[in-house]
Amino acid sequence: MLQQAFNGLVGGAFYALLALGLAVIFGMLGVVNFAHGAFYMLGAFGSYVLLDSWGVNFWVALPLVPVVLGVAGTVLERLFIRRLAPLDPLYNFLFTFGLALILQDLVKREYGVQSQPYPRPSALGGSIDLGLFDYPAYQVFVLAVSVVVCGAVWVVLTRTRVGMIVRAATERPELTRALGIDVARWVTPVFGFGVALAAFAGVLAAPMRAVNPLMGADLIITVFAVVVIGGLGSVFGSVAAGFAVGIVSALGNYYAPSLSQTLVFILMAAVLLWRPAGLFGREEAL
Amino acid sequence: MILSRLAGRPVLLVIGLVAALLLPWFVYPPVALDIACWALFAAAVDLLLGFTGLLSFGHAAFWGSAAYATGLIAVHSGLPFPVAVLGGAAFSAVLAVPIGYLSIRLRGIYFAMVTLAFAQMVYFVANQWRDVTGGENGLQGIPRDFFGVDLSDPFFFYYAGLPFILAGLFVAWRIVRSPFGRVLVSIRDNSARARALGYSIDRYKLLVFVLSAALSGLGGGLFAIGHGFASLDGVYWTTSGQAVMMVVLGGIGTLWGGAIGAALIVELNDRLATAGFQETGIITGAIFIVVVLVFRRGVWGTARTLLER
Numbered sequence: 001m002l003q004q005a006f007n008g009l010v011g012g013a014f015y016a017l018l019a020l021g022l023a024v025i026f027g028m029l030g031v032v033n034f035a036h037g038a039f040y041m042l043g044a045f046g047s048y049v050l051l052d053s054w055g056v057n058f059w060v061a062l063p064l065v066p067v068v069l070g071v072a073g074t075v076l077e078r079l080f081i082r083r084l085a086p087l088d089p090l091y092n093f094l095f096t097f098g099l100a101l102i103l104q105d106l107v108k109r110e111y112g113v114q115s116q117p118y119p120r121p122s123a124l125g126g127s128i129d130l131g132l133f134d135y136p137a138y139q140v141f142v143l144a145v146s147v148v149v150c151g152a153v154w155v156v157l158t159r160t161r162v163g164m165i166v167r168a169a170t171e172r173p174e175l176t177r178a179l180g181i182d183v184a185r186w187v188t189p190v191f192g193f194g195v196a197l198a199a200f201a202g203v204l205a206a207p208m209r210a211v212n213p214l215m216g217a218d219l220i221i222t223v224f225a226v227v228v229i230g231g232l233g234s235v236f237g238s239v240a241a242g243f244a245v246g247i248v249s250a251l252g253n254y255y256a257p258s259l260s261q262t263l264v265f266i267l268m269a270a271v272l273l274w275r276p277a278g279l280f281g282r283e284e285a286l
Numbered sequence: 287m288i289l290s291r292l293a294g295r296p297v298l299l300v301i302g303l304v305a306a307l308l309l310p311w312f313v314y315p316p317v318a319l320d321i322a323c324w325a326l327f328a329a330a331v332d333l334l335l336g337f338t339g340l341l342s343f344g345h346a347a348f349w350g351s352a353a354y355a356t357g358l359i360a361v362h363s364g365l366p367f368p369v370a371v372l373g374g375a376a377f378s379a380v381l382a383v384p385i386g387y388l389s390i391r392l393r394g395i396y397f398a399m400v401t402l403a404f405a406q407m408v409y410f411v412a413n414q415w416r417d418v419t420g421g422e423n424g425l426q427g428i429p430r431d432f433f434g435v436d437l438s439d440p441f442f443f444y445y446a447g448l449p450f451i452l453a454g455l456f457v458a459w460r461i462v463r464s465p466f467g468r469v470l471v472s473i474r475d476n477s478a479r480a481r482a483l484g485y486s487i488d489r490y491k492l493l494v495f496v497l498s499a500a501l502s503g504l505g506g507g508l509f510a511i512g513h514g515f516a517s518l519d520g521v522y523w524t525t526s527g528q529a530v531m532m533v534v535l536g537g538i539g540t541l542w543g544g545a546i547g548a549a550l551i552v553e554l555n556d557r558l559a560t561a562g563f564q565e566t567g568i569i570t571g572a573i574f575i576v577v578v579l580v581f582r583r584g585v586w587g588t589a590r591t592l593l594e595r
Contacts, residue, residue: 032398080575080579083579084578089394091582093395094534094578095575095578095579097571097574098531098572098573098574098575098578101567102571102572102575105565105567105568105571106565106568108564108565109565109568217523218406221406222403222406224399224402224403225400227399228399232392232396261413261414262414265403265404265407269388269404272389272391272392272400276392
C-alpha cells in the first residue's frame with residue numbers, strides 16, 4: 001500500500017513537471033501548448049541520441065537537453081506564437097497541435113515506433129532502503145529532483161522580483177503594463193522555460209519509461225486533465241494535482257487495474273461537477 | 287424558396303449536388319465515401335466551432351464510438367445497414383449528454399482541453415474492452431446488408447450512403463438557419479447578452495453539442511460500414527484533430543467549407559498512403575500550421591469574400 005503510494009508519487013512527479021510547464025506558459029501567454037508532450041518526447045529522444053551517437057551520459061544530458069530545447073522554444077515563440085497571441089487562444093492551440101503532429105512524425109520517420117533502450121545512470125542503478133521497503137534508487141532520485149524543481153519554481157514565483165512580475169502579468173496584464181513593467185520582455189523567456197521543463201521531464205523519463213515517438217502525446221492529454229483538476233491558471237494547483245493524480249492512479253492500478261487509465265478522467269468529471277474551476281482555480285477563469 | 291436560400295445562391299447548391307453525385311467517377315470510390323463521411327463530420331464540428339464558438343477537440347469520441355455501435359448492431363443483429371447507422375448515431379447522441387453536460391461548464395480553450403480528455407477516456411475504454419471492440423485488432427467483418435441488395439461494390443455503396451450524408455448536411459444547415467441557430471450565434475458573439483435576453487445558454491449549448499455528436503456519429507457509422515471494420519483510430523485524438531483541421535482549412539463558420547477541407551485532406555492522405563509515405567502528420571501538420579498562420583479564413587471563407595466583393 002505504501003509502496004503503491006510511492007509509485008504514485010514517482011508517476012505524479014512527471015505529471016507535476018509537465019503541468020507546471022503548461023501552467024507557467026498558460027499563465028503568462030494564455031497559450032495552451034499542445035506540443036508540450038512533443039517536447040517531453042524530444043527531451044527523452046535528445047538524451048537517447050546524445051548517448052547513442054556521441055556517448056554523452058545522462059548527467060550531461062540532464063541540463064544540456066532542456067537548455068537546447070528551451071532555446072528552441074524561445075525561437076518558436078518569437079517566430080510564431082507571438083504572431084498568433086493577439087487572436088483567439090484557439091489559434092495557438094491549433095498551431096501547437098500541428099507542430100506536435102510534425103515533431104512526432106518526424107521522430108517516427110527517423111526511429112520508427114519501437115521503443116529505444118536507455119540505461120539507468122550507473123550511480124543510481126541499485127535500490128535504496130526507505131525504512132519500510134527497498135526502492136529503486138533512480139525512482140527516488142526522480143521524485144527528489146522533481147520536488148526540488150517544483151519547489152524552486154515556487155520560490156522564484158513568490159519570493160523574487162522576476163516571479164512577482166510574472167505573477168502580476170498573469171493576474172492583471174493591463175494593470176502590470178500600466179505600472180511601467182515591460183510584460184512583453186518576459187513572455188519569451190517564460191515560454192522557453194516552460195518548454196525546458198517539459199524537456200527536463202523527458203530526460204528524466206528516458207531511463208525508466210519507453211523512449212518512443214508516441215510517449216508524449218498520450219501523456220499530455222492526461223496532463224490536460226490534471227491541469228483541469230488542479231485549477232485553471234493555478235500553478236500551485238497544477239503541481240499539487242499532478243502528485244495527487246499520480247497517487248490516485250497508482251492506487252487505482254493496484255486495486256482496480258481495469259480502471260487505471262480512465263481513473264484520472266473520472267476524477268476530472270467529478271471535479272467538473274463539484275468545482276468547475278478546479279480545486280485551486282479561480283472562478284473568473286470560467 | 288428553400289432551394290434559393292440554400293447556400294445563398296442556387297447555382298452553388300447545384301454545383302455542390304452535382305459534385306457529390308459525380309464524385310466516385312473522379313476519385314477512387316471508397317475514397318469518395320470517406321470524403322462524404324468526413325464532410326459530414328466536419329460540418330458537425332463546425333456547428334459547434336463556427337456557430338456556437340465551442341472548439342470541441344474530442345469529437346473522435348462520437349465518430350469512433352458510433353462506428354463501434356454501428357458495427358456491433360450490424361454484426362450481431364443482421365439488420366439492414368441504415369438501421370445500424372442510425373443506431374450508431376443515436377448511441378453517439380446518448381454518449382454526448384454526460385460529456386456535453388460536464389464540458390459546457392467550461393469555455394474557450396478549457397472546453398477544448400476537457401473534450402479532448404473525455405475523448406481520450408473513451409479511447410482507453412475502447413482499448414480495454416476487448417471482448418466488445420476487439421481492442422487493437424478492431425471490430426472486423428461488419429456486413430452491409432440491405433434487403434439482399436448487393437452493395438459490395440464501393441461505387442454503388444457510395445450512392446447508398448450518400449442520402450444519409452446529404453440528410454445530415456441538410457439537418458446541419460437547417461439548425462444554422464433556424465431561430466435556434468440564431469441563438470447559438472448570439473451565444474458565440476456575446477453569451478452574457480444572450481443570457482440577459484432570457485436564453486438558457488447552457489441548455490442551448492448542450493442541445494447543439496448532442497446534435498453535433500449525432501451528426502458526427504452518422505458519419506462515423508457510415509464510415510464503419512463502408513470500410514467493413516471499426517478501429518481504435520476512430521476514437522484516437524488525431525481523428526478529432528483531423529476533423530478540426532478540415533473545418534479550419536475549409537473555413538470556420540461556413541458549414542460547407544468543411545466538405546472542401548475533407549475532400550482535400552482525405553485525398554491527400556490517400557495519395558500519401560499510396561506512395562508509401564506513412565508519416566502523414568509531417569505533411570498535414572505543416573498544412574495546418576500554414577493555414578492557422580496565414581490562411582485563417584480557409585478556402586470557402588476566402589472564396590466567399592472574393593465573391594461578395
